[in-house]
Amino acid sequence: DGGITQSPKYLFRKEGQNVTLSCEQNLNHDAMYWYRQDPGQGLRLIYYSQIVNDFQKGDIAEGYSVSREKKESFPLTVTSAQKNPTAFYLCASYGAGTGLSGANVLTFGAGSRLTVL
């Protein structure tokens, strides 16, 4: 089945450490995204990539970095420069949805919950 796999599901980090969240998709979608969600709030865009080897900053890119070396993969690194990294991180890809003719949809992974100790 096609989908998006995020790992790890839960991650604990000490202050000052960098961590990398993995995101892999087999939907053959060109565009991929990283969003951050804080408790009781909506999704805020961190970075997005429309095509391999290209990516753009979203609304809250400071303290984060990404790479897009392969179409299937869009890892997110949360650096020590991110002042408040504890959050729920969602990866998504955008393209033809399953069961819908001709409509592009945003499909999400299950999310990674990062806690800074």
Added chain:
Amino acid sequence: GQNIDQPTEMTATEGAIVQINCTYQTSGFNGLFWYQQHAGEAPTFLSYNVLDGLEEKGRFSSFLSRSKGYSYLLLKELQMKDSASYLCAVNTGFQKLVFGTGTRLLVSP
């Protein structure tokens, strides 16, 4: 900048109808999405509007007026399992999708 507004919270009774509004002011517009998100889970796709009018899919319908920068999600015959957050998102162009803050819906018996 991008501005997408939704009510923070709504309550309704099982079996009733509820309408969740979304207004947007964005630098570009290439379609509007509605997603459902249960607590602690990823959002799931509900509907997509790119042209003005009503899209119906079972108990859920979504309406769009591009000239007014306005959309709504209509949920009929509410069930307890519909208690969730409902997220409005706009494709502002070049595949940049921006979300509103979400509306938490509580359905009571």
